[in-house]
Amino acid sequence: MTTPEGSSDRLVPIPGDVIRQPFPGADDLERSVALLRQVASGEGPQRLLRLYTPAPTLALTRRESLMPGYDIAVAAAERLGFTPAIRPTGGRAAAYDETCLVFDLVEREESHADPTALFAQAGRTIVDALRGLGVDARLGEVAGEYCPGEYSINARDAVKLVGTSQRGVGGARLLSGMLAFGPVDRFVAVLTDANAALGLEWDPRTFGSMLTEAPAVSREDVEEALAAALIV
Numbered sequence: 328m329t330t331p332e333g334s335s336d337r338l339v340p341i342p343g344d345v346i347r348q349p350f351p352g353a354d355d356l357e358r359s360v361a362l363l364r365q366v367a368s369g370e371g372p373q374r375l376l377r378l379y380t381p382a383p384t385l386a387l388t389r390r391e392s393l394m395p396g397y398d399i400a401v402a403a404a405e406r407l408g409f410t411p412a413i414r415p416t417g418g419r420a421a422a423y424d425e426t427c428l429v430f431d432l433v434e435r436e437e438s439h440a441d442p443t444a445l446f447a448q449a450g451r452t453i454v455d456a457l458r459g460l461g462v463d464a465r466l467g468e469v470a471g472e473y474c475p476g477e478y479s480i481n482a483r484d485a486v487k488l489v490g491t492s493q494r495g496v497g498g499a500r501l502l503s504g505m506l507a508f509g510p511v512d513r514f515v516a517v518l519t520d521a522n523a524a525l526g527l528e529w530d531p532r533t534f535g536s537m538l539t540e541a542p543a544v545s546r547e548d549v550e551e552a553l554a555a556a557l558i559v
Contacts, residue, residue, distance in 0.1 A: 464486070
């Protein structure tokens with residue numbers, strides 16, 4: 328399996344200003360794990376936020392890689408122009424491309440910390456940030472959404488806007504999320520084929536985008552709102 332290439336990063340550490348660090352040709356998901364380990368080791372800041380533009384990727388989970396139909400899902404992703412990759416966090420398959428914003432929130436934590444607390448805190452914070460931009464954002468799962476989760480961020484209780492997933496190691500935790508800004512047809516197509524191959528149900532009508540929910544809000548507006556809200 329190949330890895331996605333062509334992303335660009337910016338890191339927002341605590342304390343400090345925005346730092347732009349491009350990693351041309353780097354594997355986005357491996358970079359996420361590297362930052363998690365860096366923070367856990369004590370070499371990095373207590374908390375950092377990574378914002379990046381991803382290459383077209385179908386990010387599958389380790390659990391899905393063991394399911395019957397996984398090879399068919401991978402073939403469908405490649406046929407539709409997405410690089411299949413195994414992501415380090417949990418959940419279910421997520422699709423994104425260069426029209427999306429992906430974020431990684433990495434923070435140091437005590438051993439055996441409750442991951443639910445980070446889901447809830449980050450979810451409420453993201454909802455407030457999007458509401459500040461005029462989005463009818465709400466916390467909670469929409470029936471039939473891709474990668475379903477109690478702490479998804481939805482719009483109007485109708486479409487999923489942001490899904491979050493986690494991974495923890497000794498001393499640190501990573502929370503990742505994605506927000507689409509463009510048309511969703513491409514994502515709907517690959518998720519429909521991949522989930523069908525894996526025997527998983529979902530409702531394509533629940534895939535939301537800022538293009539529909541708040542077309543006047545720019546990607547830069549969202550980046551700045553997330554940075555201000557999550558890095559406190």
